[in-house]
Amino acid sequence: MSTLINVGRQAPAFTLADRDGHILAYGEIPTATTLLFFFKYDCETCSLTAPLIERLHQALAGQALKVIGISQNPISETTEFIEQHQLTFQVVLDTNLEVSADYGFDAVPAVVLADRSRQVGFSFEGFVKQELLELIRLTAASCSTPPPEIVRTEDQLPEHRPGCGSRVHDPEIARRLAVRRNRATLSARQVRIPIDEDPFEFMASQGLDDGLPVVPPTEERVLRMLSGTTRAASQVVAHIPPNLAPATVEKIAINAVMAGCRPEYLPVVIAATEAACNDEFNLHGVLATTYFATPVIIINGPIRHRIELNCGGNVFGQGFRTNATIGRALQLLVRNVGGGRPGGIDMSTLGQPGKFTCCIGEHEELSCWEPFHVERGFSPETSTVTVFAGEAPRAIRDQLSRTARSLGASMGMCLDTMAHPKLHRMGQVLLVVSPEHARTFGRDGYSKSDLRHRIQEVTARPLRALLPDDECQKGMAIGALPQEFIGQDGRPTTVALETPLSKFSHEDNILIVVAGGTAGKFSAVLGGWASGTTGSTAVTREITT
């Protein structure tokens, strides 16, 4: 929408050069009545107006009127325009279009009449004959002279002709101008990379990457990224461990740029940061552990479609920008803002590929159950992000089960090996059920609760089979058993030894989502890390813009 500077306001001062490099500083000192004429060379309405402005200049130059032409084009095209219309008033070049942007018009020609103190007396854009006549009258009046004869019968001027779009709206220029306009909202330190240095190599040499090249976060890219949220750039979203450094929206945007995100992903990255940085999720521990855990991001709700998130085939795999870059952005934030790096606070023995990125969407449309986030108390229309401290996905292969009960047993048997078959009463686990498997459950009317119950049923084994023994010294620690299991001698009681223990301490520890392609009777399990108040618990947050 045009915000052409109008009557009563002060015309912005500017400094521009003409074709010979002579500087014109408008507004530096009080000047005569000034007529500013903005044009571009390939605009027919500008060509219609230019001769009339020239005549006004010829008529009133002696009456102390100063006409300034302001060209939106480079020298050669500007010269062509000047020669075509035989303009004799001074023409300067708005090379960066910043003056045009300051004056706020949408279309050229744009004409602004201002008095000695730069107060605007009249302005218009495009061509309207009545406005032109009014301009002539007001210009002459401000020069204390009768209106000259500017319009001739042979001109056959139309009553009205729309102007052409100002070049400030050319996409590339608009982006550049936005950077200039919004630069004040940024506060991150600027780092100059010498032009003879490859930016990718520079960033790698500074330790700012994750082992793969990152996109250089220029001001323009960061500002474009910030357009993806309505939050202020300075807002602190969370404090990222291990250094508990404040993550502002701006810092999140910078790292999202580096990860390769598009602006519309930014709200998801912000919500994921919020979800991960609290005592419940315990990102510090997830990062520092020698175990495999890393934030696994699960996205639910309508935003999945808007950002083209993959929920289908190869959902954990490569080739999907949305999934790949959202997960990567969170990891880069931990590294760059939080200061968590492998070999430093990150002490993982083996790590896992998900520590580059791990982000999936639930395939809600192919689920036989209500969506994961609805189960966790959100409405279906709400978009959410959940973080779960998980291992890498591992296969559950069952192409033969035709009943939900059998398939549930298969899943239980596979889940029993999580971490170690002799470790039971475990914390959270993420079970990713494929659409084909979900169909089997749906056909039999098997609820998530039924599935959880079946998993607990088939994994239940007496305590005696889970304790360390000569055959396998790994097993459940006596100290981790409930108090009532332990006798006077500090050993498990006879009753306790025969008590069946299921794989998970509570059925609710089994998190279930549906994801993946439509073909393949394969599901996946992502083992958890230490759970509960002494470890990490999955956290869900709403995604807001």
Place this chain on the structure above:
Amino acid sequence: MKDSIVILDPTNEIEPIGRQLATRPDQLQGTLGIIDISKPRGDVFCDELERLVRQQLPTLDIIRLRKPTYTKPTPANLRDEVGASCQAVIQALAD
């Protein structure tokens, strides 16, 4: 300026304070704290450690402390307790 590319700093822009190791005492005296970080069998290890220290330094006072969980940093109140009551402390990562 055309001679360089400008990027925005993705870090927290804070130079981390160098974490210096505390000065090691020449000899153990006063109170020694032994902190169990709550890993399985950490108590077994700490018991044995305490036995060996008592054997060699019978006059030393030893107090046993325990982190609530190995998964999180030492809570402030435990750090304060160590600072107020111990001249030396033994704490190590497990596994």
